[in-house]
Amino acid sequence: MFKAIEVLQPNFIQRPLNELWQLISPLYNMDEEKWLNELLPLAKPSEEELAIQTDAAATLIAEVRKDDDSMSMIDALLLEYSLDTKEGILLMCLAEALMRVPDKETADAFIKDRLSVADWASHAKNSDSFFVNASTWGLLLTGKIVTMSEKKTAHQPIW
Secondary structure, eight states: OOOGGGGGSTTGGGSOHHHHHHHHGGGGGSOHHHHHHHHGGGGOOOHHHHHHHHHHHHHHHHHHHHOHHHHHHHHHHHHHTOTTSHHHHHHHHHHHHHTTOOSHHHHHHHHHHHHTTSOGGGGTTOSSOHHHHHHHHHHHHHHHHHHHHHHOOTTOOOO
8 A cells, every 4th residue: 555655756646547546446445544644744834835825825814904995895794794693604614614615516515505594684784884785685595596496396497
């Protein structure tokens, strides 16, 4: 069985496909904790990579904070959908989970599951922010369309 570190060798991916399958296939039932311990060191950035990413993140945050309009829109959205509301928690979970979703179909199913159970109407016109109200209406309509599509049959259009 090959070691995870071998994938970093330049010629690893150049091997014939059948050889790669022979290396990878036995891993389907491997002890996940053992394999994870081999993979984690590969995911650690070098000092240089970490510095580059830290600088990029700091620059992005500084640019967003300089734009007063963006900050007030974000603040208004966070105020309306705070983590003490069911909808705020749903949005946070959705945003966090979509970073790890492996494919479009799974992402669509997850969005459908999350948006259809929230009470978006309770947030309509609660904010003085046009951005927040427009976002709320978008979420409300999306939740309704998702719910309607669950009720349709194969020959019924959504509208």
